[in-house]
Amino acid sequence: MRPPAVTVEVPPPRARRRWLPTVLAALAVVVGAELGAAALGPYLPAPDLWADAATATKVAQLDALGHEAGCVDVLLLGSSMTRDALVPARFQAADPSGRRAYNAALDAAGPVLLDRWVRHTVLPRVEVGTVVIGLASFDLNENARIVASALEAHERAPYSARGLANELEAWVIRHSALVRHRGELRDPVEVVRAVRSWTEGERAARPNPDGIPGVLAADGHGLSRRALRYTGDPGPQRFVRDQLLNDFQITERSQEALARLVEGLQRRGIDVALLLLPVTDDYVAQHPAGAADQARFEAAVAAVAERTGAALVRAPSLPEEAFADTHHVNGAGADRLSDVLPGLLADADVGRRC
Amino acid sequence: MVGPGSEAIGNVPAPMTFNSVEYAVFLSAVLLVYWRLPRRPQNLLLLAASYVFYGWWDVRFLGLLVLSTLLDWVIARRLGATERDRARKRWLGLSMASNLGILGFFKYWGFFVESGTEVLEALGVDWAAPTLQVVLPVGISFYTFQSMSYVIDVYRRRIEPSPSLVEFATYVAFFPQLVAGPIERAEHLLPQYGRARACPDRDAVESALALILLGLVRKVVIADTLAPIVADGYAPGATGGAALLAFYGFAFQVYGDFAGYSAIARGSARLLGFELMVNFDAPYRSPNPTVFWRRWHISLSTWLRDYLYVPLGGNRRGMGRQLVNLLLVMLIGGLWHGASWTFVVWGGIHGLLLVGHRLWMLRRPQPPARWSHPLRVLLMFHAALVAWVFFRAPSFTAASDLFAALANPLQGLEAGPVALLVAAAAASTLLDRLVVAGGDEAHLVRLAPVGQGLALGAALVALVVYAGGTPVPFIYFQF
Numbered sequence: 001m002r003p004p005a006v007t008v009e010v011p012p013p014r015a016r017r018r019w020l021p022t023v024l025a026a027l028a029v030v031v032g033a034e035l036g037a038a039a040l041g042p043y044l045p046a047p048d049l050w051a052d053a054a055t056a057t058k059v060a061q062l063d064a065l066g067h068e069a070g071c072v073d074v075l076l077l078g079s080s081m082t083r084d085a086l087v088p089a090r091f092q093a094a095d096p097s098g099r100r101a102y103n104a105a106l107d108a109a110g111p112v113l114l115d116r117w118v119r120h121t122v123l124p125r126v127e128v129g130t131v132v133i134g135l136a137s138f139d140l141n142e143n144a145r146i147v148a149s150a151l152e153a154h155e156r157a158p159y160s161a162r163g164l165a166n167e168l169e170a171w172v173i174r175h176s177a178l179v180r181h182r183g184e185l186r187d188p189v190e191v192v193r194a195v196r197s198w199t200e201g202e203r204a205a206r207p208n209p210d211g212i213p214g215v216l217a218a219d220g221h222g223l224s225r226r227a228l229r230y231t232g233d234p235g236p237q238r239f240v241r242d243q244l245l246n247d248f249q250i251t252e253r254s255q256e257a258l259a260r261l262v263e264g265l266q267r268r269g270i271d272v273a274l275l276l277l278p279v280t281d282d283y284v285a286q287h288p289a290g291a292a293d294q295a296r297f298e299a300a301v302a303a304v305a306e307r308t309g310a311a312l313v314r315a316p317s318l319p320e321e322a323f324a325d326t327h328h329v330n331g332a333g334a335d336r337l338s339d340v341l342p343g344l345l346a347d348a349d350v351g352r353r354c
Numbered sequence: 355m356v357g358p359g360s361e362a363i364g365n366v367p368a369p370m371t372f373n374s375v376e377y378a379v380f381l382s383a384v385l386l387v388y389w390r391l392p393r394r395p396q397n398l399l400l401l402a403a404s405y406v407f408y409g410w411w412d413v414r415f416l417g418l419l420v421l422s423t424l425l426d427w428v429i430a431r432r433l434g435a436t437e438r439d440r441a442r443k444r445w446l447g448l449s450m451a452s453n454l455g456i457l458g459f460f461k462y463w464g465f466f467v468e469s470g471t472e473v474l475e476a477l478g479v480d481w482a483a484p485t486l487q488v489v490l491p492v493g494i495s496f497y498t499f500q501s502m503s504y505v506i507d508v509y510r511r512r513i514e515p516s517p518s519l520v521e522f523a524t525y526v527a528f529f530p531q532l533v534a535g536p537i538e539r540a541e542h543l544l545p546q547y548g549r550a551r552a553c554p555d556r557d558a559v560e561s562a563l564a565l566i567l568l569g570l571v572r573k574v575v576i577a578d579t580l581a582p583i584v585a586d587g588y589a590p591g592a593t594g595g596a597a598l599l600a601f602y603g604f605a606f607q608v609y610g611d612f613a614g615y616s617a618i619a620r621g622s623a624r625l626l627g628f629e630l631m632v633n634f635d636a637p638y639r640s641p642n643p644t645v646f647w648r649r650w651h652i653s654l655s656t657w658l659r660d661y662l663y664v665p666l667g668g669n670r671r672g673m674g675r676q677l678v679n680l681l682l683v684m685l686i687g688g689l690w691h692g693a694s695w696t697f698v699v700w701g702g703i704h705g706l707l708l709v710g711h712r713l714w715m716l717r718r719p720q721p722p723a724r725w726s727h728p729l730r731v732l733l734m735f736h737a738a739l740v741a742w743v744f745f746r747a748p749s750f751t752a753a754s755d756l757f758a759a760l761a762n763p764l765q766g767l768e769a770g771p772v773a774l775l776v777a778a779a780a781a782s783t784l785l786d787r788l789v790v791a792g793g794d795e796a797h798l799v800r801l802a803p804v805g806q807g808l809a810l811g812a813a814l815v816a817l818v819v820y821a822g823g824t825p826v827p828f829i830y831f832q833f
Contacts, residue, residue, distance in 0.1 A: 018803050025807025026814065033815040165375070182819040186579065188773035 037185065038177035042203045043194040044184040049173065050160060051153040055106060056207035057216055059159075062125040064209035065102060071127040071354035073099035074345075077114055079147075080107045080222060081277050082134030084328045085315075088219035090338035099342075099353060102126075103220035108150035110139050111257040115264060116154065120162070123268065129354035130271040132313075132345070133261070136279060136327060137287065137297035138244035140254045146243040225324035226331030230280060236325040240286045244327075248288050250300050258301070262308040271352040272310040273345060274301055278318045278337075283326040311348035316340060370410040371827055372618040373573050380407065381622055388626060393550050397520050400626070404527035408493075415491040418456065423526045425452050426501045427519055430508040434515035442509060449505040457498045461490055465693035493533030495690055499657055501526050504540035506661055513541045521547040530622040534615050534828055536633040536653035543628070551627030558624055565621030571813050572614030572785065573828070575820045576778045580607040583771045587759075588752055595767030597759035603775050604746045605739055606782045609638065611829045612651070636786040638738070641722075641730035643707035646738065654690075658683050677712060681705035696744045696753065703741040781816075 050056040065072060076086045088101035095101075104122055106113065114133070122128070138144045154160050158173050173180045184190045197204065211218045230236075262272045276298060287293035305312035315337055322333030329337065345351045370376050384403045388396055409416045429449045433442055458466075474481045504525070507513045516522040525544045531537075554562065580603045586592060587600020616633035623630045633653050640646035647655045659668075663683045669676040681702070688701020722730065747753035759765075788809070801809065 021803040022807040022810065025804045026811035027807075029808055029811025030814055033811075033818075176818075178815070178818055182822060185819050186774075187770055188777060189770040 034176060034178045037181050040191070040194050040198060041177045041181050043197040044181050044190060045204050046206050047180050047183055049158050049180070051150070051157040052107065053207065053212065054216055055154075055157075055160075057209075057212055058104060058106070058220055059121060059125075060207045061102070061209045061211070061218065061220055062104070062122060066125040069100065069126075071100075071129070072102045073129045073353045074101040074351070075122065075126075075128045075131045076101060076103040076105060076134065076220075077109075077118065077131055078105040078134030078275075078277075079109050079136070079139060080105065081136050081328055082275075083107070083220070084222035084225050084324070084330075085134060085277060085334050085337050086132070086341065087217075087221045087334050087338040089217075090335055091341055094339045095342035097353075099129075099351065101219070103222075105134065105220070105222075106150070106154075108146045109154075110144065110147040110151065111254070111261045113147075113151045113154050115257065115261040116160070116162070118261070119264060121160065127354040128265075128268075128270050129352040130273065130345070130350055131265050132273045132275050132341070133258075134275045134277045135258075135301055136277050136283075137248070137250075137294055138240075140250045140258065140297055140300055141245060141247075142249045142251045142254045143247035144244050145246055221334070225328050226334065228324035228330050230282075230320055230323040230325050230330075232282065233325075237282055237286055240283055240326050245286050245288070245293075248293050250296055255300050255304055259304045259308055262304065262310045266308065266310070269352075271350040272308070273313050273348060273350045274305050274310050275341075275344075276301060276312070276314045277327075278315050278322075278329070278333075279327045280320055280323050286326070311345075311350045313344045313348050315344070370407055372615060372622075373570060373821075373826070373828075376410075381625070385625055389553050394520075396551065397518075397524050397547055400529075401520055401524045401527060404524065404529040404532060407529035408527065408532060411492055412489075418460070418491055418494070419497065419527060420523075422453065422456060422498065422501055423523045424519075425449065426505050426526075427516065427522045430505050430515040430522075433505070433508045446505065446509045450502065453498050453502050453505075457494060460494055462689075462693045469695075496535045496537055497526055497532060499537050499654075499690075500540075503537070503657060503661055504544070507540055513544070516540075516544055518548070528623070528628070530619040530626070530628075531630055534612070534619075535651075536616055536619065536631050537657050538630060538653065539657075542631060546628050554625060554627060562621040562624035565617045565624065567621075567810070567813050567817075568785065569614040569617030569619075569621060571816055572610040572617065572782070574614075575816045576610035576782050577607045577614060577829075578826045579774055579820060580604070580610070580778050581826060583775060584746065586771075588747060588756060590752075590755070592756070592759055593766030594759045594762035595765050596771075597756045598763040598767065599771050599775050600746075600756065601739060601743065601760060602779070604742050605638070605735070606775075606779050608742065608745070608829055609634070610778070610782060615828045638735050638783075639731055639786065640734050641727055642734055643704065643711045643737070646734055647704070647708070654687065658687050662686060673712075673716070677709045680708045680712065684708060691745070696747055696750060699750075700741050700744040703737075703744065707737055707741075 046053075046056070050059060074088075074091065076082055076088065076091075083103055083105035086101075086103055086105075088103050091101045092098055104117070106117060109117065118131075138147065141147070155162070158166070158170055161167075161170070178185070184194075194204070209218060211220075211223075215222070215224050217223055258274075262274070265272050279294075284291055284294045289296075302312055304310070318329060318333050318336065322329055322336060324330040324333075342351075370380065380403075384399070388399055391399060405416055405419075408419060426449055429445050432445045436442060436445075471481060504513075504516075504522070508515050516525070521544065524547055525538070525540060528538075528543070583596075584600045584603045584607050587596040587598070587603070589596075592600070613634040620630045620632075631653055633651060635649040635652065637646055637650035640649055663679055666679045666682065667675050668679060682705075684701040684705030685698055686701070688697045688699070688704070691697045691700070743753050743756055744750075747756060
């Protein structure tokens with residue numbers, strides 16, 4: 001006997017969506033866009049990956065130094081004052097042992113920014129024997145506006161921002177032309193211009209070790225103020241008062257930041273010299289308490305030097321003709337300081353080679 | 355007050371925005387826990403998450419949200435418990451007074467004081483107005499209207515009062531739509547908290563993700579790209595060319611911004627098993643003002659219709675009263691957006707357009723010729739553009755400066771921004787054509803697999819190129 005028929009309700013087969021064509025089509029668009037960006041990239045303007053063009057150029061120079069020699073005997077660090085004041089080529093020529101130097105100073109860089117710059121960008125690229133840190137009173141001013149904004153720009157720039165998310169983004173930027181050039185790709189005019197340059201074979205300028213004409217030399221020193229001469233203009237004085245020495249205050253924290261920078265370098269076996277840079281009388285006069293504030297600054301640097309064992313070096317005073325403004329030296333001042341620096345370092349018994 | 359599209363929302367810090375990494379992490383974390391819970395704890399989690407979301411901006415204003423919620427829940431319960439008309443009216447009056455009182459104080463105090471002072475000064479009365487620095491709580495206009503509609507509907511006996519405080523509180527504070535809508539009706543959203551929610555199937559997840567992706571494209575690629583172009587045009591001393599770009603650009607900026615927000619809200623809600631109403635339906639394809647308001651900010655226009663226009667008499671008391679009602683509703687709708695006379699003028703222009711269209715329909719009741727459709731769409735779009743100037747401009751001076759600059763539209767016109775505007779407008783129109791079918795943006799998931807993939811790839815590439823940097827707050831957060 002046959003068993004009774006059992007009716008089983010079978011749900012209608014669910015229409016299976018085909019994933020593969022969707023994924024492949026999406027992938028094709030993304031890969032096509034990536035390849036297009038990679039092809040067009042060299043013809044697009046340089047992406048803003050560092051805080052400014054000078055920083056990007058210095059990174060290119062450090063990369064070149066790393067490839068060539070892999071080492072710099074004397075690294076010059078500091079703000080634009082150091083950048084303009086010390087000419088590595090002249091230093092090398094004046095140095096009896098011909099030590100190789102490079103000027104890695106950045107615009108408005110205080111100790112906190114310098115610490116990050118050296119640790120994350122400079123030292124991974126080149127070995128260093130000695131670091132000379134040029135200092136002026138605003139470097140230790142807790143409230144200096146320009147120092148704060150430079151640090152903020154450094155922390156915001158894709159390649160120097162820290163933190164897991166930022167470092168992940170930097171990794172993606174390094175590996176994807178589409179992400180790296182997205183700022184330029186947003187501008188249709190730039191895209192059209194790049195396509196035209198592509199057909200003509202004209203690549204766009206990129207930060208390169210040769211420097212920036214009229215702004216930055218191949219050895220990292222500043223060129224823009226070499227031909228200037230300070231005439232006592234009120235403009236620079238106002239700038240110093242409002243942006244550098246505003247609410248002048250040297251705190252434990254600012255001294256601690258400098259000490260941290262010095263000790264970090266020393267831990268890597270690097271000799272450190274703290275160089276008190278020359279300034280004009282007009283600069284000193286812009287401090288809220290005038291010369292007393294300048295003296296407080298010098299005492300604070302001396303205290304850090306004593307605590308860390310770093311050498312304290314005082315640059316010679318310069319006449320007003322050697323200045324481009326209240327605190328930056330001009331070409332004559334820079335040549336003079338660069339010529340005497342080897343002797344000053346020798347006197348202080350610093351100058352380890354790498 | 356800072357105009358829409360500027361970097362900050364007024365002078366207040368921005369809340370957690372949908373276009374931020376924080377929101378992606380927040381939503382993922384909520385979803386991860388949410389679908390492991392039974393219904394009641396799900397509602398509790400949603401309520402807690404919504405308060406965290408709101409408190410992220412400023413924890414102090416949570417108190418206001420909670421107060422508003424408690425008041426309306428208790429009042430609705432009282433309304434449900436009594437049959438006496440006088441008592442019911444009293445409870446309704448208390449709810450309206452408290453809701454509008456809170457809204458009036460936080461949003462309109464400065465506006466009324468300033469306007470009152472100006473009037474008194476004009477009359478020669480010297481009055482030292484009390485000045486208060488009141489910070490506008492984000493989304494107050496949205497959640498107040500949503501809460502009010504619940505009490506009104508209970509009063510009208512369209513719905514029963516909610517027995518569950520948690521469900522009602524979650525209805526008021528539901529984070530996907532808390533700060534900028536859609537302004538949901540209790541009869542639509544509230545019952546969804548009482549039902550068991552099945553984990554969304556693959557189709558629902560796909561359509562939800564499509565909505566979120568489309569919303570992000572509208573916001574990040576279209577609106578945020580246009581924001582600086584529009585800001586340039588409204589800046590003092592802008593050239594005629596910049597003004598022209600701002601004149602056209604703001605229409606697509608505000609649409610991309612708000613429709614983008616609504617799409618992300620709907621997508622987020624769908625991932626949680628909720629359906630929110632459609633808020634936009636290709637509004638710039640409207641041939642007349644009546645259709646425009648059926649397609650633009652649908653949740654607000656229907657709210658104004660049901661809770662203001664109809665109670666005022668609607669079209670039941672003759673043509674004259676109907677026209678006055680239309681104008682009045684649009685003026686109030688304008689003021690709802692912001693405490694400024696420029697918003698009132700924006701509403702007034704739309705009111706006059708609606709009145710004009712109604713009168714035109716009276717004179718010419720037969721349907722217009724089909725050939726005239728594109729012309730009528732173009733005309734309506736330009737009428738909306740004129741009104742948008744008052745919506746965007748921070749003052750009447752700024753608005754008149756923009757109109758004055760438009761007299762010389764080619765002055766300083768630059769190719770880059772023109773190309774960006776054209777591209778953004780084209781993208782906006784394409785999105786409307788491609789993915790909107792009767793207001794349902796999820797239409798995208800019904801494309802052929804290869805078409806879907808191409809659209810997905812294009813959206814991802816566009817987001818990669820246009821995202822990055824600090825997320826720009828949504829314009830409607832300030833309302």
